[in-house]
Amino acid sequence: MYIGIDLGGTNIAAGLVDENGKILYSESAPTLKERHYTEIIADMAKLAKKVADGGGVRLSDIKAVGIGSPGTIDNAEGRVVYSNNIVMHNVPMAEIFQKYIDLPVNIENDANAAAYGEYYACGEKCPSFVFMTLGTGVGGGIIIDGKIYRGFNGAGAEIGHASIVHNGKLCTCGKRGCLEAYASVSALISQTKEKMKKCPDSLMNKYAEENGGVSGKTAFDCADSGDNAAVEVRDKYIMYVAEGVSNLINIFQPELFVIGGGISRRGDVLLDPIRKYAAANDFNKYMPKTKIRAAKLFGDAGIVGAAMAAAN
Amino acid sequence: MYIGIDLGGTNIAAGLVDENGKILYSESAPTLKERHYTEIIADMAKLAKKVADGGGVRLSDIKAVGIGSPGTIDNAEGRVVYSNNIVMHNVPMAEIFQKYIDLPVNIENDANAAAYGEYYACGEKCPSFVFMTLGTGVGGGIIIDGKIYRGFNGAGAEIGHASIVHNGKLCTCGKRGCLEAYASVSALISQTKEKMKKCPDSLMNKYAEENGGVSGKTAFDCADSGDNAAVEVRDKYIMYVAEGVSNLINIFQPELFVIGGGISRRGDVLLDPIRKYAAANDFNKYMPKTKIRAAKLFGDAGIVGAAMAAAN
DSSP states (O other), rough: OOOEEEEEEEEEEEEEEOOTTOOEEEEEEOTTTOOOOHHHHHHHHHHHHHHHHHHHHHHHOOOOEEEEESSEEETTHHHHHHEETTEEEEEHHHHHHHHHHOOOOEEHHHHHHHOOOOOOOOHOOOOOOEEEEEEESSEEEETTTEEEETTSSSOOOOOOOOGGGGTOOOOOOSSBBBHHHHHSHHHHHHHHHHHHHTTTTSSSHHHHHTTOOOOOOHHHHHTTTTHHHHHHHHHHHHHHHHHHHHHHHHHHHHEEEEEEGGGGGTTTHHHHHHHHHHHTTOOOOSSSSEEEOOSSSSGGGHHHHHHHHHOO | EEEEEOOSEEEEEEEOTTTTSEEEEEEEEEEEETTTTHHHHHHHHHHHHHHHHHHTTOOGGGGGEEEESSSSEEETEEEEEETTTTTEEOOOOOHHHHHHHOOOOEEEHHHHHHHHHHHHHHHOOOOOEEEEESSSSEEEEEETTTTTOOOSSSSOGGGGBSSEEETSBOOOTTTSBHHHHHHHHHHHHHHHHHHHHHOOOSSHHHHHHHHSSOOHHHHHHHHHOOOHHHHHHHOOOOOOHHHHHHHHHHHOOOSEEHHHHHHHHGGGHHHHHHHHHHHOOOOSSOOOOOOOEEEOOGGGGHHHHHHHHOOO
């Protein structure tokens, strides 16, 4: 039995997870990220005890605790090297956590943990797996031969920060033209707003007014209703995502490519054009092709992945 | 002792290679690529015998033969799935070769073999290594934990076919905006010609006339002589290469990034601006940084890499 903890900017989520990656019991608590990290870590430990209790398991039955944390992680040292979301610099997270619960602790970057969770959930032990999550940013993870790929310094797999437009839009990371600057939900919202200004008669304006502002849903929902301007925004946005997917397929030729984030619930509306673009632009013409699928676990991916990474 | 064979579009090069990746004796012969592949493979075997003889070694002292071949390779089957440079489709290359020389044969894609050779030559057993070679195309290879990364289908590591310009220039592969369409030497030649037309007074026009036409050297040599138009071409070209390097660093965070191809002999003129761009655009701000270096083996990388891949 394992405990997986997903440390997010808004909530800490923890789950009791069995050997097969199934969540048996879970709880969450607000992160209150402005607090000092020591208080946050203390709450993570409290939550871990709570899910063990809730699942009717003693801490001594837990083999290890896995944590998915934002930022650059030194996995070997159990240290958060740097995170700007929840402010941490050189924090010995495992050591602090172990003052409360004396169990083996494994820390992964949160996107890597989510990738590992989706890898587990796909039920295939494929030799190469790429996960891309579309949210405020574009995150991701790469699993090779069943292992999280971290790069030599633990900072690898930042697939959202490979550019798709040389000298393009400035990304929050400081680089220009990053996939994240075009294919994140934040980028979609900007693209939607831009189009709404140009097309004041578009349904999107009315929709946004009625739904408390522009969101990642605006263009997709209005496109579903047949609004032309919305269709344009949606289809152009999907092509940005597809470019990122296609690039990573030519680099990795993974057996499975999973796309996550709330927007992936759109299913084939999102995925079919991506599959078509990736197939047309795949350098590999003669060998089996990468399968492209939507995520299965969504919010639970971090818990499952953190727990399973701790298990392995 | 091993034999490494580098099957190129112009020449077949073979070498007797020791356990440490040192070439003891080498020979080459024209590929005459319009011939049927069976004749080419027969010549590869002849050349292998020749280098064993030349190195004073019996075939029975050779542990394995490694071949680097263009195209998509099925490594497990020893088969060239597809190559359009030397026309081969589903060719059981290992099996045919073994009719002449009955030794274990390992076949790799030529760029992967070259990458492995450079990995060996760097003398460090770094956990992650990326090689990019600038030639007619942009090829490359990825070595993770000492193993050539091939993707699940053997067609991976086509780093030249990740785009850096969404909807950009059409690449020979059919995709638009590929790194290869901007950062290959062929692309540099196009960029040089374009500038020469716009700037008839540029030294590049005179230089090309005196040197039998435009080549990858035109812009670099004329820039060395202080020609402004040439400096512009060179510097813009280097930024395309740098974009590709920077993207791969954010994805892989490799310990070592090696750039090959004849142009990498320019050394720091090429590498310093790339290092500067990659550092400025590295998502990793707090952990050790990727080292960027020029290739060491050049033409020998394929032989050494093929032999060492066969050894391991």
